Every structure is written in C-alpha cells, then in structure tokens.
Amino acid sequence: RRRRISVPELSARKGGTPIVSLTAYTTPMARQLDAHVDMLLVGDSLGMVLYGMDSTLPVTLDMMIAHGAAVMRGSALSCVVVDLPFGSYQESPEAAFRAAARVMAETGCAAVKLEGGVEMAPTVEFLTKRGIPVLGHVGLTPQSVNVLGGYRARGRTGQEGNAIAADAFAIAEAGAFALVIEGTVETLARQLTADLPVPTIGIGASPACDGQILVTEDLVGLFSDFTPKFVRRYAELGPQVSAAAQAYADDVRARRFPGPEHVFAPKPSGSTPDA
Numbered sequence: 001r002r003r004r005i006s007v008p009e010l011s012a013r014k015g016g017t018p019i020v021s022l023t024a025y026t027t028p029m030a031r032q033l034d035a036h037v038d039m040l041l042v043g044d045s046l047g048m049v050l051y052g053m054d055s056t057l058p059v060t061l062d063m064m065i066a067h068g069a070a071v072m073r074g075s076a077l078s079c080v081v082v083d084l085p086f087g088s089y090q091e092s093p094e095a096a097f098r099a100a101a102r103v104m105a106e107t108g109c110a111a112v113k114l115e116g117g118v119e120m121a122p123t124v125e126f127l128t129k130r131g132i133p134v135l136g137h138v139g140l141t142p143q144s145v146n147v148l149g150g151y152r153a154r155g156r157t158g159q160e161g162n163a164i165a166a167d168a169f170a171i172a173e174a175g176a177f178a179l180v181i182e183g184t185v186e187t188l189a190r191q192l193t194a195d196l197p198v199p200t201i202g203i204g205a206s207p208a209c210d211g212q213i214l215v216t217e218d219l220v221g222l223f224s225d226f227t228p229k230f231v232r233r234y235a236e237l238g239p240q241v242s243a244a245a246q247a248y249a250d251d252v253r254a255r256r257f258p259g260p261e262h263v264f265a266p267k268p269s270g271s272t273p274d275a
C-alpha cells in the first residue's frame with residue numbers, strides 16, 4: 001500500500017477479507033498502528049481511556065477535532081474515521097452537518113461515525129448526500145448509557161433484537177458505508193451481517209462480522225479500569241510502564257542516573273568562542 005484506503009474500498013470489503021480496525025487517539029499510537037490496520041477510529045472512548053471520564057458524554061467536538069488531527073498526522077495508509085461526540089449531532093440533521101463538516105475540514109479525516117438507529121436515519125442520509133461519509137453504530141451505544149441503564153449486552157430478547165435489526169437496516173438504507181455493531185448477541189450480529197448490504201464491524205458481536213474493532217489500550221493492556229468480555233489482551237504494556245518507572249526511580253535515588261553518557265561536557269579550553 002502507498003496511499004490511504006478509501007471509504008468505497010472499505011464498503012467493497014462486504015463478504016470479503018475482514019476489515020481490521022483499531023482505535024487511535026494520538027500521533028505516536030497512530031504511527032505504530034497505521035501499517036497493520038485498514039481503518040483507524042478516533043473514538044469518543046478517549047474520554048474514558050485518555051481523560052479518565054466515567055462515560056463518553058463529556059467529550060467535546062473540540063477534543064475530537066484535536067485528536068482527529070493528531071491521528072491524521074501519524075498515519076498515511078489507513079482510512080481515518082472520527083466519532084461525533086454526544087450533543088453534536090442528535091438535535092437535527094443541520095446540527096450534525098455543521099459538526100461533521102468541522103471534523104472533516106479541520107482534521108482531513110475520511111468519514112465520521114455516529115451512534116443511533118431509526119431516529120438517526122434522516123441525519124445519515126442528510127450527511128451522505130452532502131459529501132460526508134457516515135459509519136453507523138448500533139447495538140450497545142455508549143452515548144445512550146443513561147437511557148440503557150448500563151453497558152450490558154443488547155439483543156438478548158426477541159423484542160430488543162427486532163429493534164436493533166430495524167436500527168441497522170434504517171442506517172444502512174440511509175447510506176451509511178458500514179456499521180459498527182457493539183455488544184450485541186452473537187446470533188443476531190451474524191444474521192445482520194448476512195442480511196445487510198454494507199459491511200458490519202463487530203466489537204463484542206460476532207466473528208462472522210465483515211470486520212472487527214477494539215480499543216487499542218484494551219488490546220495492549222494500557223487501560224485496565226475494567227476489561228470487557230469481548231477484549232483479547234495481546235500485550236501487557238501497563239505493567240511494563242510501571243516497571244520502567246520503578247527502575248528509573250531506583251536509579252535516581254541511588255544516583256545511578258544520569259550516567260556519564262547522558263551529560264554534556266564543557267568545550268575544551270582554547271576552542272573558538274561562540275559567535
């Protein structure tokens with residue numbers, strides 16, 4: 001690959017090679033991930049993972065734009081998608097367009113993601129018809145935590161399953177280029193993947209989805225306030241950071257750091273003075 005994967009290229013992966021995606025919030029992390037994934041999501045999960053907030057609701061549009069621009073600077077190959085934060089798009093299609101247009105113009109990202117189903121379909125259509133590709137997000141939608149009453153899995157009853165299916169079809173028919181399905185019963189996510197015309201990207205959904213996404217800090221052990229059932233830990237960087245800090249502290253207290261190689265010598269006498 002020599003250039004970024006485009007939104008239509010992601011859509012064309014329906015039923016094909018799985019779409020690999022991870023979250024990224026910063027330039028250095030984007031640099032590490034870029035060559036290995038198809039899509040980088042600047043998720044509003046950054047509120048909890050980076051800022052220690054207890055939900056995603058306090059995340060602002062300015063925060064998403066700052067982190068979106070940072071991830072764009074750290075990547076050259078992946079398709080970068082930025083979450084629209086709570087309060088920036090739910091009120092009306094016009095409000096959503098203004099927020100999304102700022103995100104697109106100020107970060108250079110390829111698309112935005114928004115949470116919701118049937119009620120957001122007119123907004124998805126409004127944005128896509130005006131040049132803003134939209135990634136949908138159904139099932140467990142963390143911005144609705146206060147309505148849902150927690151982060152429990154969705155679609156366990158037939159009634160809830162039918163509602164999620166209606167949401168998924170409404171968002172796909174409104175023009176979303178793909179759909180994140182989060183925290184949803186496996187059989188339902190599998191059925192939706194078979195029936196929907198656009199790729200599904202699962203998180204706590206199904207291995208049958210057209211792609212998968214995880215929060216990178218969960219994957220590498222840098223966020224351990226809690227570990228959702230659907231996470232597989234591929235590294236334990238948290239304990240490594242802690243061990244490095246302990247070793248540094250020991251060296252400073254014992255005057256083993258800095259060493260002779262870390263300090264600056266004076267200029268030899270007789271050398272020409274600085275201009």
Ligand code: KIV
Nearest residue numbers: 023043044045180213
């Ligand atoms: O904010 C986020 O990280 C997300 C993904 C988990 C899909 O929305």
Ligand code: NA
Nearest residue numbers: 043044045083
């Ligand atoms: Na999100």
